[in-house]
Amino acid sequence: xxVQRVKFYQTGSFVVGNRLLPAExxxxxxxxxxxxxxxxxxxxxxxxxxxxxxRYVVDAAMRAADGKVIAVNATGCLEVFSTPYPETSWQVPxxxxxxxxxxxxxxxxxxxxxxxGRTDVRVIGQGGDGSTVDIGFGVLSGMFERNDDVLYVxxxxxxxxxxxxxxxxxxxxxxxxxxxxxxxxxxxxxxxQGKNLPALAMAHEIGYVATATVADLRDLEHxxxxxxxxxGARYLHVLVPCPLGWGIPSGHTxxxxxxxxxxxLFPVFxxxxxxxxxxxxxxxxxxxxxxxxxQKRYAHVFSPEPRQDMIDALQARAxxxxxxxxxxxxxxxxxxxxAPRRNDACCQNNTSCQNNTSCQNEAPCRSEEQS
Amino acid sequence: MERPFAITLDVGTSLANxxxxxxxxxxxxxxxxxxxxxxxxxxxxxxxxxxxxxxxDYRTAxxxxxxDNPLPAVMGRVCYHPCESACNRxxxxxxxxxxxxxxxxxxLAIDKGWTVPAPATSTGRKVLVVGAGPSGLTAxxxxxxxxxxxxxxxxxxxxxxxxxxxxxxxxLPRDILQAEIERICDxxxxxxxxxxxxxLRGTMRTEGFDAAFVAVxxxxxxxxxxxxxxxxxxxxxxxxxxxMEGQDKPMLGRRVVVYGGGNTALDAARTAKRLGxxxxxxxxxxxxxxxxxxxxxxxxxxxxGVLMRWLSTIRQADEGKVLMERMELDETGFPQPTGEVExxxxxTLVLALGQDADLRLLQDVPGVTIENGVVQxxxxxxxxxxxxxxxxxxxxxxxxxxxxxxxxRKAAKNIDAWLRGTTYQAPPKSEPATFDRLNxxxxxxxxxxxxxxxxxxxxxxxxxxxVGGLDESTALFEARRCLSCGNCFECDNCYGVCPDNAVINxxxxxxxxxxxxxxxxxxxxxxxxPCGAISLEPENH
Numbered sequence: 001x002x003v004q005r006v007k008f009y010q011t012g013s014f015v016v017g018n019r020l021l022p023a024e025x026x027x028x029x030x031x032x033x034x035x036x037x038x039x040x041x042x043x044x045x046x047x048x049x050x051x052x053x054x055r056y057v058v059d060a061a062m063r064a065a066d067g068k069v070i071a072v073n074a075t076g077c078l079e080v081f082s083t084p085y086p087e088t089s090w091q092v093p094x095x096x097x098x099x100x101x102x103x104x105x106x107x108x109x110x111x112x113x114x115x116x117g118r119t120d121v122r123v124i125g126q127g128g129d130g131s132t133v134d135i136g137f138g139v140l141s142g143m144f145e146r147n148d149d150v151l152y153v154x155x156x157x158x159x160x161x162x163x164x165x166x167x168x169x170x171x172x173x174x175x176x177x178x179x180x181x182x183x184x185x186x187x188x189x190x191x192x193q194g195k196n197l198p199a200l201a202m203a204h205e206i207g208y209v210a211t212a213t214v215a216d217l218r219d220l221e222h223x224x225x226x227x228x229x230x231x232g233a234r235y236l237h238v239l240v241p242c243p244l245g246w247g248i249p250s251g252h253t254x255x256x257x258x259x260x261x262x263x264x265l266f267p268v269f270x271x272x273x274x275x276x277x278x279x280x281x282x283x284x285x286x287x288x289x290x291x292x293x294x295q296k297r298y299a300h301v302f303s304p305e306p307r308q309d310m311i312d313a314l315q316a317r318a319x320x321x322x323x324x325x326x327x328x329x330x331x332x333x334x335x336x337x338x339a340p341r342r343n344d345a346c347c348q349n350n351t352s353c354q355n356n357t358s359c360q361n362e363a364p365c366r367s368e369e370q371s
Numbered sequence: 372m373e374r375p376f377a378i379t380l381d382v383g384t385s386l387a388n389x390x391x392x393x394x395x396x397x398x399x400x401x402x403x404x405x406x407x408x409x410x411x412x413x414x415x416x417x418x419x420x421x422x423x424x425x426x427x428d429y430r431t432a433x434x435x436x437x438x439d440n441p442l443p444a445v446m447g448r449v450c451y452h453p454c455e456s457a458c459n460r461x462x463x464x465x466x467x468x469x470x471x472x473x474x475x476x477x478x479l480a481i482d483k484g485w486t487v488p489a490p491a492t493s494t495g496r497k498v499l500v501v502g503a504g505p506s507g508l509t510a511x512x513x514x515x516x517x518x519x520x521x522x523x524x525x526x527x528x529x530x531x532x533x534x535x536x537x538x539x540x541x542x543l544p545r546d547i548l549q550a551e552i553e554r555i556c557d558x559x560x561x562x563x564x565x566x567x568x569x570x571l572r573g574t575m576r577t578e579g580f581d582a583a584f585v586a587v588x589x590x591x592x593x594x595x596x597x598x599x600x601x602x603x604x605x606x607x608x609x610x611x612x613x614x615m616e617g618q619d620k621p622m623l624g625r626r627v628v629v630y631g632g633g634n635t636a637l638d639a640a641r642t643a644k645r646l647g648x649x650x651x652x653x654x655x656x657x658x659x660x661x662x663x664x665x666x667x668x669x670x671x672x673x674x675x676g677v678l679m680r681w682l683s684t685i686r687q688a689d690e691g692k693v694l695m696e697r698m699e700l701d702e703t704g705f706p707q708p709t710g711e712v713e714x715x716x717x718x719t720l721v722l723a724l725g726q727d728a729d730l731r732l733l734q735d736v737p738g739v740t741i742e743n744g745v746v747q748x749x750x751x752x753x754x755x756x757x758x759x760x761x762x763x764x765x766x767x768x769x770x771x772x773x774x775x776x777x778x779x780r781k782a783a784k785n786i787d788a789w790l791r792g793t794t795y796q797a798p799p800k801s802e803p804a805t806f807d808r809l810n811x812x813x814x815x816x817x818x819x820x821x822x823x824x825x826x827x828x829x830x831x832x833x834x835x836x837x838v839g840g841l842d843e844s845t846a847l848f849e850a851r852r853c854l855s856c857g858n859c860f861e862c863d864n865c866y867g868v869c870p871d872n873a874v875i876n877x878x879x880x881x882x883x884x885x886x887x888x889x890x891x892x893x894x895x896x897x898x899x900x901p902c903g904a905i906s907l908e909p910e911n912h
Contacts, residue, residue: 014813015901017863019879020426020851029867032876040872040889041385046393047893052870086380087388217867243893251894251907254868258812284812 016217028060028221035062035091037071042089044081047250049240049257050155053214054078054126057153057238058092060221064228065122070095070109074102074127074136077162078155100135102127103143106150114149122228123149129156129170133197137169144204147232151224154197154235157242165245169195172265173317174310175297177245182300191313201235202274208234210270214241215257219280223270239266247296259291264318267325282327288315390871394892394910398865398885401906403804403857407454407469412769413446413776415439417454417469418858424472424850430485432850433476437487440776441512441555442505444481444547447474448836449538450773451665459806459856463814468841468849475846481550489558490518496790499524499580501568501732504532505772506586506763508552509779510786511560514584517787521560522580526567529616532588533764534772536613537635539642544836571732571759582786585746585754586763586778589728589770597720600689608639608723615642624718626650628693630685631723632662637669639721640677652678652715654685656698656706685720686712693717728765743767751785751795752778760786804857808903813864814854859883859904865896 017030028034037058044051061069070093073079079096082089097105106125113121125143132140132154143150159177160166167177173191176182180189201209207230212220220238227234241248241256248256260266261280265288268280289311292298301307322328374381407417415436423432436443450470458466479485496519500507503525511521529535530552534543556562568574575583592607599605604624608631614621627643629636632655640651653672655662658681662669673679680695684706687694695713698706727744738755740747746754746761753760762778764770788795841849865883866876873890874883897905 014815015862015864016867017861019861027863027867030863032878036872038872039384039386040886041388041390042871043385043388043390044870046891047895048870052868052895055870055872082385086382087385088382089385249894250891251898253870253893253895254899 014216014218027217028063029056029217031063035059035067037062037092038082038089039091040089041087042082043084044077045242045244045250047243047253048077048081049214049242049253050078050128050157051081052253053155053220053238053240056214056217056220057126057224057236058124060224061122061124061151061228062092064225066120068121069093070113070121070123072096072102072106072109072123072125074125074131075099076128076131076160077157078126078128080162099131101139102131102136103150103152104139106152107139107143107146107148110149122151125150125152127154128161129154129158129197130160130162130168132156133169133195137195137197141200141204144201144206144233144235147206149231149233151227151234151236154237155240156197156237157240157245159242159245161242161245170197172314174301174314176300177297187300187307188298188310198235198237198269198271201237202271202276204233205274206233206235207231208270208272209237210235211237211239211266211268213239213257213261213266213268215254215261216268216280219268226270245297247299248294252294256291256294259286259294262286263288263291264322264327265291265314267321267327269325276325279325279327279329281329282322285328288318389888391873391886391888391890394887394890396892396894396907396909397887397890398892398894398896398905399908400859400883400885401857401904402801402859403808403903404801405804405856405858406457406459407467407856409803410453410457411777412453412771412774413440413450414780415454418853418855420476421467421469421472421850421853422855422858422860424476424847425853427847429476429479433480433485434487436473436476439780441509442477442551442772442776443473444477444551445505445534445543446773446776447471447477448543448547449534449771451667451771453773459804459809460852460854462806463811463854467852467854469853471841472846472850475841475843477551478547481547486554486557487516490516492518493520494518494790496520496581497522497579498786498790499568499575499578499583501571501583501585502526502532502587502763503530503552503562503564504586504588504763504775505534506588506775506779506782507532507584508555509776510584510586510762510783511562511779512555512558513780513783514786515555515558515560517783519787519790523560523562524566524568525562525564526587528565530562530564533590536590536616537609537638538772539612539615539638539645541641541645541836542638568732570735572736572756575758581790582758583760584779584782584786585733585759585761585765586775586782587729587732587765589726589745589764591727591729592722593724593727594722595724597685597722598687600687602690603688604690604719605688606719606721608635608721609726611639611721612642620646623648623721626716627652627719627721628685628715628717629653629721629723631655631725632657632664633723633725634664634668635726636721636723637664637672637677639723641672641675643719643721644675644677650678650716651676652680652717654680654683654695654715656682656684657700657704658682661704680715682706683713684708688717688720691716691718693720726764726770730765751789752782753785753789758789801857804903809854809856810899810901810903811854813862813899813901855902857903860902862901864899864901865905868895868899870895 038055073096102125110123159171165178167179171189174188176188208227210223241253243250263286270278301310405418420432420435452470454469455466460467498514498519498521500511500523503523515521592609627648629640640653643651682698683695686696693715695715697709697711701707733739736756745767748766752762760782762782763775768774784795866874871889873886897907
């Protein structure tokens with residue numbers, strides 16, 4: 001007799017928690033006893049994506065490492081809003097030195113732990129896109145090539161927000177910042193500049209490189225868990241929208257992160273030793289306009305005269321990502337696919353699926369979907 | 372404490388910094404009325420019982436239905452489910468099959484013999500219910516559970532009213548109906564059959580009833596003057612459907628013409644098919660879109676091979692044939708004769724032109740007003756005579772089982788209040804949970820579980836049920852498709868997405884609380900709440 005698997009179409013599909021799931025399959029964030037690595041009272045702006053992303057990542061790391069995590073922080077919003085002396089929002093051992101040296105300090109902490117024989121204590125380094133992509137890139141590259149036992153996390157809000165929204169190497173083309181004003185024939189940040197840091201990290205052929213956003217918690221937690229299960233240099237790049245710098249309402253942080261992935265401008269994938277091993281397919285694809293239009297940093301693209309050439313160029317970037325990472329593979333282009341995804345939704349959608357977060361096989365779940 | 376060089380302050384937590392003071396707006400948990408509940412004529416809280424069913428807690432789900440509707444297995448079969456027409460999920464993929472889940476729960480309850488508790492204490496008040504149709508049975512059920520003594524007097528030989536004598540058994544099997552009626556009687560409701568009430572006030576006075584609920588229905592067929600030859604065979608649909616309950620099935624012949632456009636007309640035509648008619652034709656004066664019958668019924672009738680003749684009236688009936696005139700709609704949408712006539716072979720003509728109520732029992736009650744053949748009642752369903760309430764088909768309303776059950780429930784609440792010397796105040800209605808308040812990203816898409824429909828060929832020859840039920844796995848699947856519009860389902864999204872850790876999770880079943888010491892009022896929880904159960908309100912500092 002065919003057994004129909006029971007699916008959680010209502011509550012379990014994409015939300016943070018799920019009262020219908022057994023406790024071990026729920027997210028870290030839904031846990032009543034989560035670490036709250038970054039607790040209340042911090043001075044981040046309303047709706048800060050970075051504060052949200054940092055708590056997601058460090059809480060997940062704490063669970064994966066059994067509560068034994070030391071965090072090293074670069075200068076930036078995250079450091080400034082969390083630790084105005086003598087207050088701190090961190091509920092983990094936490095250290096800050098300079099803008100450009102966080103990866104090197106993290107390397108040092110890892111070396112000290114090794115010298116003391118404390119293999120149980122794990123080290124994460126973290127910073128914004130400014131410290132990671134620009135100022136600290138040299139030492140980060142060194143940390144990668146030495147394969148030091150550190151998970152480095154970049155919270156990417158696409159500009160130097162703390163000092164007043166200056167362009168960074170991660171600022172996307174056409175975006176307005178204080179240093180790339182919306183003036184002239186080519187307003188906003190120039191096309192053809194900047195760095196793709198996940199790709200650079202992959203070029204070091206380190207054990208694990210992944211991207212994630214604050215809009216997909218299960219995916220993000222899965223990747224932190226995965227990274228913490230490995231040793232050596234690992235890199236996680238998390239997109240964290242900034243209401244102030246992007247010019248969006250404070251309540252739309254998660255929504256914009258979601259649109260960034262739905263349009264293809266921010267590909268969500270993971271890679272091992274320089275090769276892409278998994279992608280999160282786009283669910284309900286949208287054009288880039290839907291992502292750009294709500295953001296004031298792109299206002300000049302739409303008014304006074306719409307700059308179709310710029311929209312087309314950004315759409316081409318999205319299309320290239322989609323092609324390059326196969327973000328639409330195996331599912332219809334538009335809104336058709338809600339089949340469980342490679343590693344997370346499949347486990348929540350099927351009570352009988354025992355594979356949990358390490359499940360890599362989507363085929364059985366998909367065929368069940370049809371039944 | 373000795374401090375290091377150049378250090379003047381001890382390290383402390385940022386919890387000292389009450390960032391809630393930044394706030395200009397605050398999130399507030401709300402409960403909105405979901406469209407299914409708003410649309411239900413029986414006043415069911417569909418979202419609430421689906422919530423229990425999602426967890427597989429069918430007993431709780433069923434008990435939740437029973438608070439409003441004591442006939443879930445019946446309703447799961449005969450209701451035209453306005454809840455599903457209103458369902459927000461219809462904007463997403465397809466409406467939740469609320470009706471089929473209700474039927475599953477109703478059948479499960481009968482199967483397992485579930486009962487609701489009889490009242491612990493009696494109020495000592497006696498209520499007379501006249502008529503054992505859906506309205507009367509529902510009122511009796513609720514009044515009994517409120518602790519009143521209830522006696523139902525039914526003129527007919529069996530309880531059920533139009534559920535038994537109007538709805539064909541292929542839509543409502545009689546064992547299901549009987550089981551739900553018996554469960555109501557088991558509560559201690561005194562049901563008396565073959566016991567018509569002719570003098571309502573007299574009966575109440577002599578037998579000491581404190582209040583009465585009259586729900587005698589409308590089962591007197593309306594007639595129209597159709598010139599007919601002596602040997603023309605004409606009968607009305609009500610008689611036809613009622614006679615299906617007896618031993619001798621009516622003889623209709625091979626070609627049956629049904630005149631009328633309501634659900635009863637279609638029931639009559641479908642019944643004729645099942646009685647062996649090779650041809651059943653429904654003749655209706657207007658067009659399909661103006662038909663009072665429900666779309667599902669029309670669809671199922673067409674699938675079974677019932678033929679439709681729109682824009683036609685019957686001019687004359689003779690032996691073996693009827694004379695039909697073609698009509699056309701004038702600019703006001705009213706059908707006008709064209710003079711073009713056509714002959715149609717017909718062994719029997721069935722008239723399904725609507726029903727009237729037999730209101731003789733109220734004729735001696737002063738003040739009771741009857742307009743257009745129905746009794747006028749107030750919002751509380753009380754007639755002009757204090758203590759006498761009326762509901763169901765005999766008051767102005769849509770004539771469906773669901774509406775009747777709603778009347779029974781409403782009457783019970785008002786009668787109870789009246790007996791206590793108060794008036795029933797309905798709780799204030801909250802705002803509707805409209806589709807635009809939902810964040811549907813968080814729900815995955817799924818096709819609706821289609822009820823297995825017996826193939827048309829089988830339907831022709833038997834009176835077996837036409838629409839099958841869900842089994843447990845599919846019912847659970849269907850229940851879990853509910854979006855829980857406007858009602859928190861504890862998905863933890865708000866608890867997860869707050870950058871300030873300012874949502875306090877109170878634990879399973881307890882919901883959440885906003886920690887206003889730290890909530891900066893960013894509104895992410897509001898935007899990311901899947902079901903729209905959080906509102907943003909301006910802060911008044």
